[in-house]
Amino acid sequence: MSDLRRYLRGIPVFAGDLPAFDPTAAPDEPETLFVAWLRAAVDAGVREPHAMTLSTVGADGVPAARVLILKNVDDEGWQFAVHADSPKGQDLARQPAAALTFYWPAQARQIRVRGTVRPEPADLSAADFLARPVGSRAEASLGMQSQHLTDPHTLEVAVKQAHDRIADNPGLVVEQWTLYALAADTVEFWQGDQQRRHTRLRYTRADIGWTRDLLWP
Ligand SMILES: Cc1cc2nc3c(=O)[nH]c(=O)nc-3n(C[C@H](O)[C@H](O)[C@H](O)COP(=O)(O)O)c2cc1C
Known part of the structure; x- marks a missing residue:
């Protein structure tokens, strides 16, 4: 066994006091349970x-x-x-399907959401953009996210110019800034347990409302 392998094996998982989760008392809607877990x-x-981790399908068919x-x-x-032009x-424009994953280590809780993604109306995207701090708006207005940065000085200059543009026009909205909504097909709530008797509750969208199933850990 390599040192790293031994080191990793020695890191505790699901340590400390973990919350209880009784799936028989779960609400009808996954959104209600999500908000309760979030709080x-x-x-x-x-x-x-x-x-949360957003997983998408790349043009090459490989997840990102x-x-x-x-x-x-x-x-x-x-x-x-x-930003709609980001990878x-x-x-999402090519393949509007995605997964969201939340992990809260202190509670050994994971939530997995899968579904179809669509852009919200432009006015909601604009409202989201304008609610962001000025630095975030300046950065988003550059439209260069994930492109090669050959010289950090170029970034500094571009950000400064973006701040100036926003100072001149505080209502400036980047039209590619897009609020998306993922309509869930399934939502799974995973409660870890030190003895590895993890509890898994999956909601699946039905014609009306949701069905609920327990899953083997
Ligand atoms: C805690 C955290 C929050 C983030 N929030 C956002 C966000 O709301 N929107 C966003 O575009 N990128 C956000 N990022 C940056 C993304 O993880 C990612 O680096 C960036 O969007 C480029 O992704 P892409 O190349 O896959 O398009 C966040 C990163 C972290 C660590």
Whole structure:
């Protein structure tokens, strides 16, 4: 066994006091359970519990994943905002299917969401853009995300120019900034257990409402 292998094996998982999860008492809607778990994560001191991994399908058929901030969950779905020209925006334009994954280590909780993604109306995207801090708006207005940065000085100059443009026109909106909503087909709630008797509850969208199933750990 290599040193790293031994080292990794020695890192504890699911340590400490973990919350209880009784799937027989789960609500009818996954969104309700998500918000309850989110609030419990905040109360437990989980940092950035609204950070989630968005997985998309690349043009080459290979998955691509990155962390984003959840903006809202409502009847429209699970919402996040990105620049439409970014690699993830292009993935979603080609293949509007995605997965979201939340992991809250302090509670050994994972939530997995899969479904279809569609852009929200332009006015909602604009409102999301204008609600962002000025630095975020300046950066997003460059439209260069994930392209090669050959010289960091170019970035500094571009950001400064973007700040100036926003100072001149505080209502400036980048039209490619897009609020997306993922309409979930399945949502799985996973509660880890030190004895590895993990509890898994999966909601699957039905003609009316949701069905609920337990899964083997
Ligand atoms: C905690 C955290 C939150 C992030 N939130 C966002 C976000 O809301 N929108 C976004 O476009 N990128 C966000 N990012 C950056 C993305 O993870 C990613 O690096 C970037 O969007 C480029 O992804 P792409 O090349 O797959 O398009 C966040 C990163 C972290 C670590």
